[in-house]
Amino acid sequence: MKLNRRSFFKVMGATGAAVAGTAAGTALTVQPKEAHGSTGPSISPDAVGCLIDTTLCVGCRKCEQACNKRHHLAKPEESFNEMAVLEKERRPDETSYTIVNKYYPKNIGSLTWRRRPTFVKFQCMHCNDPSCASACIVGALTKEPNGPVIYDAAKCIGCRYCMIACPFQIPAYEYFNALDPEVRKCTFCFEYIKKEGGLPACAQVCPREVITFGKRSDLLELAHWKMKNDPGKYVDHIYGEHEVGGTSWLYLASEPFETIGFPELGTKAPPRLTEAIQHGLFQYFAAPIGLYAVLGGIMWATGFYGKKHSFKE
Numbered sequence: 001m002k003l004n005r006r007s008f009f010k011v012m013g014a015t016g017a018a019v020a021g022t023a024a025g026t027a028l029t030v031q032p033k034e035a036h037g038s039t040g041p042s043i044s045p046d047a048v049g050c051l052i053d054t055t056l057c058v059g060c061r062k063c064e065q066a067c068n069k070r071h072h073l074a075k076p077e078e079s080f081n082e083m084a085v086l087e088k089e090r091r092p093d094e095t096s097y098t099i100v101n102k103y104y105p106k107n108i109g110s111l112t113w114r115r116r117p118t119f120v121k122f123q124c125m126h127c128n129d130p131s132c133a134s135a136c137i138v139g140a141l142t143k144e145p146n147g148p149v150i151y152d153a154a155k156c157i158g159c160r161y162c163m164i165a166c167p168f169q170i171p172a173y174e175y176f177n178a179l180d181p182e183v184r185k186c187t188f189c190f191e192y193i194k195k196e197g198g199l200p201a202c203a204q205v206c207p208r209e210v211i212t213f214g215k216r217s218d219l220l221e222l223a224h225w226k227m228k229n230d231p232g233k234y235v236d237h238i239y240g241e242h243e244v245g246g247t248s249w250l251y252l253a254s255e256p257f258e259t260i261g262f263p264e265l266g267t268k269a270p271p272r273l274t275e276a277i278q279h280g281l282f283q284y285f286a287a288p289i290g291l292y293a294v295l296g297g298i299m300w301a302t303g304f305y306g307k308k309h310s311f312k313e
């Protein structure tokens with residue numbers, strides 16, 4: 001195997017890479033990409049997104065299957081027709097860019113009449129100001145002006161800062177791939193949606209039309225219209241409208257979002273914090289101990305501790 005800079009870092013692993021990078025000095029210098037300015041990336045007013053109306057979802061898992069097929073991902077042990085998997089809360093991983101979870105009603109009061117569980121499809125939120133992209137020291141993750149946050153495996157050195165920085169704990173790593181592992185996450189079917197009429201596979205297949213694809217601004221208008229025209233059906237909150245500076249994927253629900261697997265996040269994007277890595281580690285060659293302090297701060301700020309296996313805090 002030819003050991004280039006990228007594969008060297010990947011084989012060394014994140015900790016080893018950080019230490020080796022400091023020790024090796026200029027021989028392995030990685031040029032940091034330009035850090036985001038304080039205003040974040042510029043998003044086109046025509047940027048696209050998806051609106052997920054969780055009240056329509058029946059948990060059929062067709063979206064999971066369509067995503068698996070389109071991206072040639074490994075087949076799961078359990079068939080996509082197996083509904084028992086919904087009884088356990090799952091998260092996207094390196095072989096499942098999207099998963100559907102089932103949440104039983106927990107609330108009382110005005111919502112007690114709702115007996116059916118809520119099904120929620122999760123995937124990368126394609127944040128407007130993505131922490132994963134800001135944390136990435138080599139620019140392997142980028143926010144496209146039209147919405148998707150995409151990954152370039154050719155640039156990735158396997159440091160996995162993106163995994164720590166993401167407030168939704170989305171990026172997954174191919175630990176099983178010893179020689180050339182990649183970070184994996186929902187691509188927003190980038191190659192398809194840039195074509196005229198192209199749709200994300202999940203949106204295309206959904207038999208209940210849970211997922212509406214379109215301009216983010218139109219989706220927000222649609223979401224507000226739905227809430228206004230069906231009073232009492234939805235909680236007064238469009239998840240992703242403001243969270244972490246806004247996301248391309250938006251959600252409507254009949255239950256408070258914190259009861260159906262969504263983390264409670266502020267309106268400010270965490271990237272401002274993750275920029276410390278780029279400025280500190282590779283520009284000034286901070287000691288590993290400083291790096292760990294920065295990573296610890298990011299993990300605390302994004303609620304990484306305590307939600308390892310859940311979207312919820």
Ligand code: SF4
Pocket residue numbers: 056057058059060061062063064100119121205206207208209210211
């Ligand atoms: S295909 Fe549609 S209805 Fe079925 S689980 Fe996915 S989002 Fe829900």
Ligand code: SF4
Pocket residue numbers: 124125126127130131132133149165166167168169170171185
């Ligand atoms: S959800 Fe996570 S992986 Fe997706 S764009 Fe946002 S920060 Fe990046």
Ligand code: SF4
Pocket residue numbers: 066067068070071097098123185186187188189200201202203
């Ligand atoms: S947008 Fe594409 S990659 Fe993302 S969950 Fe849907 S089908 Fe999978």
